[in-house]
Amino acid sequence: MNTHTPLTEDPASTHPRPDGPSHPGMARAFPEGRMALGLIAPLESFTGDVPVMEGHLELARGAEDAGFASLWVRDVPFLVPGEGDGGQLFDPWVYLGTLAAVTHRITxxxxxxxxxLRxxxxxxxxxxxxxxxxSGRMLLGLACxxxxxxxxxxxxxxxxxxARLRDGWHYIRHVTGPSSGGFVSPLGEVAPGIDLLPKPPYGRLPMLMTGRGRQTPEWTAEHADGWLxxxxxxxxxRANTARWRRLTGETDGGRFKPYAQAGYVxxxxxxxxxxxPLIQGWSMGREPLLELFKAYEAAGVNQLMMNLRHNTRPAAEVMAEIAEWLLPHFPPGPDH
Structure with a gap:
């Protein structure tokens, strides 16, 4: 049963998709046919569950200047004992607004x-x-x-x-589209003529699934603009990317939808x-790491998103070494 009833035309079919260069953030983060390197905040090496967040804006600018493709923030409203660290501490939207003001190119x-939960x-x-x-550098990763x-x-x-994720997904897709027509959802009814502003500057807000999201791969391939x-x-x-590209139709000439993976480095x-050994990540010197990253690129991964928290060296030092020795092999996509 379709519980999402547009009172007018479905905007998902009437405006541009964020593939290729149409959306600057997508183009920089996910170069088609190769892999780029991104970072996950906080840009800090720390023990325990709470980072100190000292000099974090300077580190973000340094990541941009070094040529990293993207910087990702996490949604961690509560510190729950035994369920992971506190992320970058700050509310993700407040923090993204600050990052947007102090950077110019990084996705x-x-x-x-x-x-x-929102x-x-x-x-x-x-x-x-x-x-x-x-100026079109925002990618919305969503999860359960x-x-x-x-x-x-x-x-x-x-x-x-x-089900709440699906309902929310359709809701966002509708209200960020160009139509001000009405929309009925289990999460609320948007009456005809009511519109949400601002609209995404490049026509369509890129929405990416993180993990499985309690959805089938087929649902994700149809509705998401990429998979993290x-x-x-x-x-x-390699098996996952091959299946993903079959499901999205890319292997039959359909549009490119990127596949990325995140892990500790x-x-x-x-x-x-x-x-x-390192759970959910990789621990080694830069030479074998380069070869491993080349293997991921050959397997069809479009971005490797790195979390640096488990390093004993300062994150800035690790970032500098990666920028000097690995980034030249995995540059970001083009800037607009």
């Missing part, structure tokens, strides 16, 4: 906004605002969340989080140091 994104009207308004303030301990604080009770997935070995990712002092 900005959420990885990810926990959509079932009303989609607020998410749409915030994301479209950042997209316009940053992976911290059960925070769900009750938002009051959805026993609601189906997967977890760290797996290159051969498993620990860079050893010795550039030839052999890999060591």
């Amino acid at each position: 900005l994104g959420t990885a990810s906004t926990v959509l079932p 009303h989609p009207a607020h998410v749409a308004k915030a994301a479209a605002s950042v997209d316009r303030l940053s 969340g992976d911290r059960p301990g925070e769900v009750s604080a938002f009051g959805p009770g026993d609601a189906d989080l997967g 997935y977890t760290a797996l070995d290159p051969e498993r990712q 620990v860079l050893h002092d010795d550039p030839r140091s052999a890999p060591r």
Whole structure:
């Protein structure tokens, strides 16, 4: 049953899609046919669950100047014991607004906004605002969340989080489109003539799925503009990217939808140091890391999103080494 009833035309079919150079953030973050490197905030090496966030804006500008493709922030409203760190501490939308003001080229994104815990009207308004303030550098990553301990604080009770994500997704897609026609959703009714402003400056707000989102791959391939997935070995990712491109229709001449993966990166002092085990990431010297990243590129990954928190060296030092030795092999896509 379709519980989302546009009272006029469906805007998803009437305005441009953010493929290729039509959206600057997508073009820089996801160069078609190769891989770029991004960073996940906070740009800090720390132990425990809470970063200090000292000099973080200077580090963000340094990441842009070095040539990293993107900078991603996380949606962590509560610090839940045993369920991960506090992210970049600041509210993601306040922080993205600040980052938009102090950077000029680097793509900005959420990885990810926990959509079932937020009303989609607020998410749409915030994301479209950042997209316009940053001149088209905002990518909206969406997820169901992976911290059960925070769900009750938002009051959805026993609601189906997967269904709430779908409802919220359709809601955002409608209100950020060009039409002011009405829309009926389980999350609210937008009466005809009511419109949400601002509109995305490049016609369509890029929306990316993070993880599975309690959806089928077929649903994600149809509705998402890209997929952000977890760290797996290159051969498993090769299988995933091949399936993804079949589902999106790219292998049959359809439009390019990127596939990215996120993981922790620990860079050893010795550039030839052999890999060591690291859950959800990679720990080794820069030379084997370069070869591993080349394998991911060959497997069809379009961006590798790096979290530096587990390093013993300062993050700025690790970023500088990656920028000197790895970034030349994986430059960002073109700037507009």
